Amino acid sequence: MGWIKGSKSHTHDSCHHGHSDHSHSHGPRAAAFGGMDLPVVPAFHEQFGNIADDTMDLSQQPKKRSHLDDSSTWDIVKASQFGNLDRCKELVEAGYDVRQLDKENVSVLHWAAINNRLELVKYYISKGAIVDQLGGDLNSTPLHWAIRQGHLPMVIQLIRYGADSSIADGEGYRALHLAILFQHMAIAAYLMAKGQEVDGPDCNGQSPLMLAAQKIIGPEPTSFLIKNNASVSAMDKVNRNTPLHCAVLAGNVDAAGVLLRAGASLDLQNANGHTPLDLAHQVHSPLLIYMLNQVQQERSRANSRCLKIVVKYRVALQFLMSTAIFGCLGAILDMNTDSWLLKGILLVCVVCAVSLATRNFPSEVFHSLLPSTGLMSSIFWMLVTWCLWFLPDGHSVTVQVLFTFNATALLYYYLRACRTDPGFVKATEEEKKMNVLVLAEAGCLDPSIFCTSCMIKKPVRASHCQRCDACVAKQDHHSVWTNTCIGARNHLYFVLFVFFLLLMTMWMFYGCLVYWSTHCVPRTENQGLLGVAFAVVDCSPWLLCILLLALYHACWSSFILVLQIYQIAFLGLTTAERMSLLMHAKKHGQSLSLSQNPYNLGVVRNLVSFFKLRCCGLFKPAVIDWTQQFAQGHDQRLFRPTDMV
Template identity: 80%
Template sequence: MDWHGEHGTDHSHMHDSCHHGHAGHSHSHGPRAAAFGGMANPFMPAFHGQFGKSADQTMELTQQPKKRSHMDDSSSWDIVKATQFGILERCKELVEAGYDVRQPDKENVTLLHWAAINNRSDLVKYYISKGAIVDQLGGDLNSTPLHWAIRQGHLPMVIQLMRYGADPSVADGEGYRALHLSILFQHMAIAAYLMAKGQEVDGPDCNGQTPLMLAAQKIIGPEPTNFLIKNNASVNAVDKVNRNTPLHCAVLAGNVDAAHILLEAGASVDAENINGHTPIDLAHQVHSPLLIHMLNHIKQERIRFNSRCLRVVNRYRVMLQFLLCTAIFGSVGAIVDMNSESWLLKGILLACVIGVINLASRNFPGPAFQSLLPASALMASVFWMLVTWCLCATVQVLFTLNATALLYYYIRTCKTDPGFIKATEEEKKMNVLVLAEAGCLDPRIFCTSCMIKKPMRTNHCFACDACVAKQDHHSVWTNSCIGARNHHYFILFLVSLMLMGSWMFYGCLTYWSNHCALHYEEHGVWGVVSALVSCSPWVLTVFLLAFYHTCWSGLILLLQLYQIAFLGLTTAERTKSDSPPEEISTICLPETESIQFGSGAEPGVLLPAALLWPLQTCHHRLDPAVSSWP
């Protein structure tokens, strides 16, 4: 970062804030503390917003220090000021005149520290060539130049210093090592690089705390706790002093988001610290009703799921949920179709069904139950459509073929790998190293959740927790992602479902015309509706189900065909795009490889091409290992 202005106003202030600011950081300092006085970022964005950005990029334009000409009086500057401004020729002049590059200033700060914090790569190279010690401690906190670069978020400087042999395991005066500092200041690109270079994600600082403990205790919010867990940080590690786990730390800090992520990752609610306190005990001490409720709820839920019966239910939950939805739909239809004039009896029976639904939802809560609910409801609806057709209409060959195609394409959509991008741990580390050292650790081509280099037109699905090649969306009706390998099956499933609904309309109308006395001219609309309800509530219920599923499937099908034929975009690309499709930015990668960001296909493709698109089986179009998805 450039530091301009008079030495007494900018650099002296910088100098003081570096040291006195450091001195003000006790062990409990948080990530939002200004590590270098006035040098802290004006805001602390979430991980994805900050990933790969330097401090210069996060400062607003009005906050950028005004540049001034160095040609006026740089020849008279001392070497510290020349280093801060990056005046290489002046620094060379003073060093050649006899200045020792290892000599610290009056506050024990070396020239290499100043060059590192201001991201002066040429000066760092020059000073090290003249004998500067890369791991020399300086400042009130006894920090190395690497520590200063990390606190300021200069990834290129971190890479350069480590190439010259900087040791990231050295601790500063507060006991923090390089990885701990990068987590505290939420510089995730640097943290990813350090872990790729071999730093242990569970490595303790001098106080025995792991990076996950610091993240849970000092940074309110889901990140970087979630980032560390994605990188296999231990959720049950304990510190050396108080034997606290990361969950203890999150509860003590009142960090609800971090506690939720730790609990989902399997953190123990019964672990005791050195004083015999569990996270629930600490939640009572900090007087947090939300944390108390959350921890007790998770504890009771885990106790229930430890029973053999619930383990069996959880193993077969997909089939059981489908059977439950089928039974509920059938019960509702049978009750309203009862040959009884007593609506009180029907109301009582419907209330009983609602009670069963409420009981089931209470005993089987959680994301897994909720995520399967739309898919189970859809299949239960299709099942009763088939039953109703077989009972109330003449079975025809076309309907049988339609029903078979619907079930086939639905199963293929659910079971086919949508194009998950997979990588081994070694490949993940190599991706981080290659992209970081090339200056391309950009969230558009690097997934911070999966720690992989994303091929073009690849998106991360948070429901599947994986990167999907040419992802369109995550469908609640199939409980799976729609991507490069199953998109065509999904299109054909929508077509089959629409045709199924049309057949049901035909069957219901045929049944009503043969079995119900409908006189629209005499009784009007309400008379016809009343006649339909009294004639066969079951058929009317199935008609409404078919109408609902036909409506949403038809709308999605039209949207899909429009996006494929005229936009050349997936739903995810169209939703996330903040700029016109023709705007393309290029990021250069090593070995002359480049990636362009923008529309993946030319708009204006004819509709017949879109209709033929689902039938493409060309290998290069369906292989998620390629770096570009057309």
């Protein structure tokens, strides 16, 4: 019977089965065909498989529509597939029993459910149809068929009429297991909100998390379940495999990484006494072996008191380390000696010391903090250079006051950008469940409004940040320089921080030029440009390092500042929104005017609102709490940014 009555493709004997059972299709889907919705019919699926309608050979399509339009000759199965309510009523009134199974052992309620015919389901149940009737080779209920097809409205309606989501089909899968296997996260969220246990076992004792790790390549379903409190230590009844065992046997590196970050144990043994690492050797996966060994080493080192201190104070320690490294490098280059061999040896020693010191650092934490701590140490040495090199030259009071103001503003706005909540959207567990139920029953449970990662209703202009693993109101981007998201509540501080950082680099340029012109320019005029350059390097290598450092920060800060001002003033958009719209236009081959959007209020009003300018009441900025702004209609979704991966 095609997909419905085909051979059983999902097995529970072990976790050796890969993603092939579920990676290609979620079953046949309804499509526009001959002016009507093409139903899910076994004959169609057997003939065309998963070929899309737009790729079908025209010669294989019906030559005429008259036969489809003439529904008076249809039997009740065909009428149910096409959703012809009048014909179905006619046949039922003529004596057809809606509980009767056809020659394929399937009821008309099954056909209405798989084709998402909501009115037909309502009518059949009013006429005595059994909502949990089993049918087909897979011995499935109408609810199972609707879940496989991803028909959330049908799932909602069947559950309203009393469908039991705990019933297992012929393969042992319950409703939540099917939703996860076919990656219908919205349906899975709805089932859990209705009380389905996230760790509920199927008939073979496997939890949805085990099936996700075993059969679905990619981290999303595994992450989704873990965020909804799925147990990473549960074991199946047959082989005593944990989700990590299943991921390793399936070669699912992404799922294994998610499970390890969630704290999955490396020491638990299955029924055969094998740990996940043992199984990784059995399946000959070098990547998994390396990953598991690395995690095992990090966890063994994590018990040391020294590493616990490092992790607890990692920001301060890495800042001190970055400051010390730069200071050592500059001091070595600035040594009053002509022996470059000695300087080279000392530089090698510094590099070796850094390598030894960072060997026990958790690599992920170390790399994520490197840009922000490097920036902090750069600012520190710029201030030190001004005080020790430039200040003694006796700059004017005006210069000193302006520099002091610049430095104070830079530190203030940097700390505010780092420490201020960017606008994380938060909700309690009860609020999350209520949001799922309300949105699902309103037909709004789609990615533009609902975040399946956070299980929350997303405000307008909110995006999910993969780095922060949270939804951020009016998210602009995740900044590596502040190691935090930039959103509605700290975007202003970030822009001002970048502005004052750019000014700080200008002060460094000014100070270096004044210092070199006073102390380093050779008295003879026959040296030429090359001679002047050598004289500058020989005079103060430290200042040359500071100049290069300032030049680096000036390049990226000026680019970001120009881009931010352009987006804020002329577009009224965030970086995430602009990138989303450009990607959407490129994907669909459309020309797009970014300035034509509902958030662009004009240059002046955009700047007034963003910088909160008032000027004695002359300006009135729009004060909006973007964490509480929710879409009222589908039209507002057109300019909602999609989640950035």
